[in-house]
Amino acid sequence: MIKRSLSLAVLISIAELAFGGKVSPDLDKQNPGSKVNVIVQFTHAPSPSDYDNVRAAGGTLLSELSLVKGAVFSLPVAALRGLSQSPAISYISLDRPVQGSLDYSAAALNAGLAWQYGWDGTGIGIAIIDSGINVNYDLKTSDLSSSRVVYSQNFVTSENGSDNYGHGTHVAGIAAGNGKNSTGSNYARTFKGIAPNANLISLKALDQNGAGQDSTVISALQRAVQLKSTYNIRVINLSLGRGVFEGYTLDPLCQAAEAAWKAGIVVVAAAGNDGRNNSAGTNGYGTIRAPGNDTYVITVGAMKTMGTATRADDLIASYSSKGPTLLNHVVKPDLVAPGNRTISVSAGSNLYNLYPANQVLYSYYKNNNSNASSPDYFTLSGTSMATPMVTGAAALMLQKNPSLTPDLVKARLMKTATKSFPTYSTAIDPATGIAYTSQYDIFTIGAGYLDVWAALNNTDLSSGVALSPTVVYSSTTGKTSVVLGTGVVWGDSLTWGTSLVWGSSVFVSGTSVVWGDSVVWGDSTNQGFSVIWGDSIVWGDSIVWGDTAQASVQGEK
Numbered sequence: 001m002i003k004r005s006l007s008l009a010v011l012i013s014i015a016e017l018a019f020g021g022k023v024s025p026d027l028d029k030q031n032p033g034s035k036v037n038v039i040v041q042f043t044h045a046p047s048p049s050d051y052d053n054v055r056a057a058g059g060t061l062l063s064e065l066s067l068v069k070g071a072v073f074s075l076p077v078a079a080l081r082g083l084s085q086s087p088a089i090s091y092i093s094l095d096r097p098v099q100g101s102l103d104y105s106a107a108a109l110n111a112g113l114a115w116q117y118g119w120d121g122t123g124i125g126i127a128i129i130d131s132g133i134n135v136n137y138d139l140k141t142s143d144l145s146s147s148r149v150v151y152s153q154n155f156v157t158s159e160n161g162s163d164n165y166g167h168g169t170h171v172a173g174i175a176a177g178n179g180k181n182s183t184g185s186n187y188a189r190t191f192k193g194i195a196p197n198a199n200l201i202s203l204k205a206l207d208q209n210g211a212g213q214d215s216t217v218i219s220a221l222q223r224a225v226q227l228k229s230t231y232n233i234r235v236i237n238l239s240l241g242r243g244v245f246e247g248y249t250l251d252p253l254c255q256a257a258e259a260a261w262k263a264g265i266v267v268v269a270a271a272g273n274d275g276r277n278n279s280a281g282t283n284g285y286g287t288i289r290a291p292g293n294d295t296y297v298i299t300v301g302a303m304k305t306m307g308t309a310t311r312a313d314d315l316i317a318s319y320s321s322k323g324p325t326l327l328n329h330v331v332k333p334d335l336v337a338p339g340n341r342t343i344s345v346s347a348g349s350n351l352y353n354l355y356p357a358n359q360v361l362y363s364y365y366k367n368n369n370s371n372a373s374s375p376d377y378f379t380l381s382g383t384s385m386a387t388p389m390v391t392g393a394a395a396l397m398l399q400k401n402p403s404l405t406p407d408l409v410k411a412r413l414m415k416t417a418t419k420s421f422p423t424y425s426t427a428i429d430p431a432t433g434i435a436y437t438s439q440y441d442i443f444t445i446g447a448g449y450l451d452v453w454a455a456l457n458n459t460d461l462s463s464g465v466a467l468s469p470t471v472v473y474s475s476t477t478g479k480t481s482v483v484l485g486t487g488v489v490w491g492d493s494l495t496w497g498t499s500l501v502w503g504s505s506v507f508v509s510g511t512s513v514v515w516g517d518s519v520v521w522g523d524s525t526n527q528g529f530s531v532i533w534g535d536s537i538v539w540g541d542s543i544v545w546g547d548t549a550q551a552s553v554q555g556e557k
Contacts, residue, residue, distance in 0.1 A: 121195025173345030194392025302339030339386030417448030
């Protein structure tokens with residue numbers, strides 16, 4: 001927290017040097033020969049003579065703001081420095097547009113702070129391995145002259161290269177949409193991605209039904225590695241998954257993801273949407289999907305913004321899959337991010353047509369009172385939507401510091417994640433009325449809630465690998481303990497200790513024992529226990545699938 005505040009203070013100090021401390025930093029970037037609308041705040045309730053002084057500097061009074069002892073003026077940028085020297089003026093700031101970003105998600109992640117200082121993903125390539133990307137204004141350059149999808153390849157031989165499903169385009173918008181279709185004076189909300197100027201590489205591995213195979217995903221991962229230098233691909237987004245059938249050291253999908261990681265690319269994967277699944281008596285524990293079960297990749301669970309911009313009221317989505325992973329017992333997810341009822345770019349494809357209730361009305365974000373559905377945006381829920389939030393954050397970090405390794409990106413994201421949560425929360429499925437209670441433990445929220453600004457300002461270093469730890473169960477003591485492994489980042493207890501990375505509240509005692517006196521996954525039956533620790537029951541299916549249909553389109557209260 002101290003480092004974060006100091007970094008912000010340094011940035012503010014630099015800005016203050018430019019205009020003497022009484023002019024907002026963003027005005028320093030304006031064309032000196034132009035006129036801008038600014039809010040001038042006075043040290044006292046302004047008088048007519050105060051307004052006259054501003055007019056003498058070339059200002060035109062537009063409106064009074066008595067609540068803040070100020071007024072809105074149109075002023076020449078060149079006059080701001082001299083005007084700010086007046087003892088009657090306390091501060092001059094740009095009259096900024098007020099709008100949302102990804103509705104509430106980006107605000108909840110503190111992404112707006114990053115954008116103010118130029119961290120928008122410029123120059124970073126993000127590979128989206130999904131159902132393809134259909135380009136609209138939100139995925140073009142800011143001047144709309146060209147597409148930011150700089151490369152596309154189709155690995156689904158049975159259909160064309162378009163996003164016929166709509167999932168990949170939605171994911172791309174969360175990671176890197178610039179909100180062009182919802183920006184302007186006539187818009188009440190703007191739907192903007194986390195890294196709104198990053199380049200996108202579309203590697204289509206899922207078909208018109210959102211299904212694919214290991215081979216298509218692995219081929220796409222391979223191509224991303226081959227193109228790494230050509231398009232500066234630093235992050236791969238995998239908003240997809242399937243059941244776990246063997247340990248990650250044998251699973252080809254996991255091994256392909258690991259290979260991309262070891263080639264220097266951050267790999268971000270969805271945890272899955274089986275957190276409500278109690279068919280095996282586990283209350284949704286042990287449901288992390290491959291390749292999110294791999295120790296290298298960053299595995300992401302889903303939070304709910306609760307329809308507000310503040311983080312304080314956000315809660316876990318009850319459908320978000322929980323760890324530990326089957327067979328290898330890896331602590332997953334690694335962190336959580338907003339994923340419920342997320343509005344992003346629409347491809348106008350199958351999902352849009354199949355679920356009209358998820359179409360976004362113009363009246364929700366545009367000041368035209370139209371009840372018509374917008375073709376530009378669509379709402380989806382799931383860990384598939386949370387995953388590109390983290391992907392975008394990684395792109396910002398790599399833009400700021402291109403020398404970061406995938407391991408250091410992962411470690412910083414996890415350490416800086418917010419660790420303040422309630423002990424429990426209850427969600428009600430709006431379709432069924434069934435209540436689901438979630439416990440905020442290490443297998444549900446991982447290392448915490450993504451904080452983009454905090455991650456950007458962290459400077460901790462390590463040469464170790466950021467492998468997600470495993471847990472072991474002792475039949476003698478009845479306790480479950482974390483095993484960190486050798487050569488890992490977490491071995492430095494002063495900088496990367498378990499309580500620093502995962503927070504102390506998820507541990508019962510010390511820094512290694514997790515809920516030692518009970519079966520943490522919520523069901524003490526032998527059935528539930530054997531699913532987690534035994535080797536005879538394995539969940540899932542063979543389809544690579546971004547979201548379970550219910551979680552994708554339904555969301556929760």
